[in-house]
Amino acid sequence: MGETVELPKRDLYIDGKWVPPYTGGRYPVVNPSTEQVIGSVPEGGAADINAAVTAASDAFFWNGGKEWSCAPSAVRAKFLRAIASKVRERKSELARLETLDCGKPIDEAEWDMDDVAGCFEYYANLAEELDKRQHVDVAISMDTFRSYVRKEPVGVVALITPWNYPMLMATWKVAPALAAGCTVILKPSENASVTSLELGAIAEAVGLPHGVLNIVTGRGDVAGAALTEHPKIDKLAFTGGAHTGQKVMRAVAKELRPVTLELGGKSAMIVFDDVDIDKTVEWAMFGAFWTNGQICSATSRLLLHESIAERFISRLVEWTKTIKIADPLSQGCRLGPVVNEAQYKKVMGYIDKAKEEGATLLCGGKRPAHLPQGYYVEPTVFADVEPHMQIWQEEVFGPVLSVKTFGTEDEAIRLANDSIYGLAAAVMSGDHDRCRRVSEALQVGIVWLNCSQPCFTEAPWGGRKRSGFGRELGEWGLENYLSVKQVTEYTSKEPWGWYPPPSKL
Numbered sequence: 001m002g003e004t005v006e007l008p009k010r011d012l013y014i015d016g017k018w019v020p021p022y023t024g025g026r027y028p029v030v031n032p033s034t035e036q037v038i039g040s041v042p043e044g045g046a047a048d049i050n051a052a053v054t055a056a057s058d059a060f061f062w063n064g065g066k067e068w069s070c071a072p073s074a075v076r077a078k079f080l081r082a083i084a085s086k087v088r089e090r091k092s093e094l095a096r097l098e099t100l101d102c103g104k105p106i107d108e109a110e111w112d113m114d115d116v117a118g119c120f121e122y123y124a125n126l127a128e129e130l131d132k133r134q135h136v137d138v139a140i141s142m143d144t145f146r147s148y149v150r151k152e153p154v155g156v157v158a159l160i161t162p163w164n165y166p167m168l169m170a171t172w173k174v175a176p177a178l179a180a181g182c183t184v185i186l187k188p189s190e191n192a193s194v195t196s197l198e199l200g201a202i203a204e205a206v207g208l209p210h211g212v213l214n215i216v217t218g219r220g221d222v223a224g225a226a227l228t229e230h231p232k233i234d235k236l237a238f239t240g241g242a243h244t245g246q247k248v249m250r251a252v253a254k255e256l257r258p259v260t261l262e263l264g265g266k267s268a269m270i271v272f273d274d275v276d277i278d279k280t281v282e283w284a285m286f287g288a289f290w291t292n293g294q295i296c297s298a299t300s301r302l303l304l305h306e307s308i309a310e311r312f313i314s315r316l317v318e319w320t321k322t323i324k325i326a327d328p329l330s331q332g333c334r335l336g337p338v339v340n341e342a343q344y345k346k347v348m349g350y351i352d353k354a355k356e357e358g359a360t361l362l363c364g365g366k367r368p369a370h371l372p373q374g375y376y377v378e379p380t381v382f383a384d385v386e387p388h389m390q391i392w393q394e395e396v397f398g399p400v401l402s403v404k405t406f407g408t409e410d411e412a413i414r415l416a417n418d419s420i421y422g423l424a425a426a427v428m429s430g431d432h433d434r435c436r437r438v439s440e441a442l443q444v445g446i447v448w449l450n451c452s453q454p455c456f457t458e459a460p461w462g463g464r465k466r467s468g469f470g471r472e473l474g475e476w477g478l479e480n481y482l483s484v485k486q487v488t489e490y491t492s493k494e495p496w497g498w499y500p501p502p503s504k505l
Contacts, residue, residue, distance in 0.1 A: 013200030016210030059211030155234030287452030
């Protein structure tokens with residue numbers, strides 16, 4: 001059950017060098033499948049954040065920006081492609097480290113590494129296009145002027161990332177920020193930092209200019225707080241829980257600093273009565289149990305048309321009971337442990353509360369009998385869930401699916417939209433017009449039709465309401481880190497003529 005292993009021992013990556021934290025402190029890394037300490041991560045604090053911000057600021061302005069921020073975009077693209085190549089070279093090792101650190105099944109972790117490499121390559125391509133898109137003329141109403149637009153890097157950016165996709169979520173921010181010409185301080189979650197530090201090793205290996213990428217691990221209330229409050233940060237991007245997102249907003253408001261927030265979700269999947277049941281049941285499982293249920297966009301509120309609910313639920317429970325729960329490094333594992341003991345207790349608390357409030361537990365709801373160690377929770381399905389129940393309203397961030405029935409299309413839309421969150425939703429139906437109609441009515445940033453959870457580097461990602469604002473990925477992700485500058489030139493040979501010239505003596 002799990003292997004005994006020591007992780008690479010890294011320090012903080014600041015200004016192109018590995019440096020110990022100012023206090024010398026480190027905190028343990030616990031393998032969630034064995035509950036064993038397998039390494040440690042440096043515990044950075046305010047002094048380390050300040051050193052990283054200083055290094056990033058120096059790198060941004062070094063040699064008038066010619067080394068990075070004002071360099072031809074092809075220069076930055078070369079580094080991004082080199083990073084992608086190095087990730088592919090180390091794919092198996094990085095996936096294994098991620099699985100040991102956060103518990104996701106190894107097949108998922110390997111898929112994530114492919115996405116990491118693909119994301120760096122995608123933004124390398126967009127970086128190369130930047131120079132071609134500079135000095136684009138703007139149509140204006142006076143022919144005595146010429147106006148054009150430049151897109152320039154916003155400056156020094158702070159990136160705070162979560163633990164469910166440690167390296168991939170870091171890449172979603174780091175890749176477009178570097179492509180834009182920004183310099184970066186990355187603060188990964190203290191719950192899973194190992195592969196983010198390996199990103200520093202990759203940057204070092206490809207010769208990324210010193211100070212362009214800095215990585216400071218540490219606790220959110222110390223290192224994270226110091227980063228959000230630092231006066232020399234020009235932009236902040238955060239992915240995490242809504243409660244922490246509120247704290248981030250308050251901190252950046254003091255400096256009137258721009259911010260992108262990708263926060264929690266409580267996404268709905270609406271299943272109409274014309275679906276292929278087996279095909280749709282699998283998507284319902286994937287939408288709720290993928291990444292051990294620890295995904296902000298999880299379609300964890302399942303809305304079933306009442307005419308098919310009994311058959312659908314029967315098949316769902318039957319199939320859910322066959323999911324392979326195992327050591328996440330084992331072949332064919334489809335559900336591993338949640339990330340740590342605190343998250344395990346949180347998920348079990350939601351399950352207990354759901355039973356107390358009157359929901360019907362159909363399967364799961366406990367630790368698997370064959371896994372006495374590790375933070376494992378069986379995939380769990382509740383029926384008879386009502387909208388007032390905590391398990392319907394709040395983000396569980398674990399393998400828990402809540403089921404409710406509906407009778408009409410309008411009722412389904414109302415139930416789906418009745419949430420403080422607005423990240424994603426899925427619509428399952430063979431009727432194309434209905435899919436389109438319902439997708440337009442849903443108050444979310446992402447809609448999946450007859451599927452759940454596909455995510456593509458080229459397509460925008462983000463939500464509405466308390467799921468945050470701003471978009472990552474695609475061209476929208478690059479725009480997050482660019483400032484638009486208007487340049488207007490007077491082109492006439494004639495004087496402006498607003499003020500009469502003084503009389504000649």
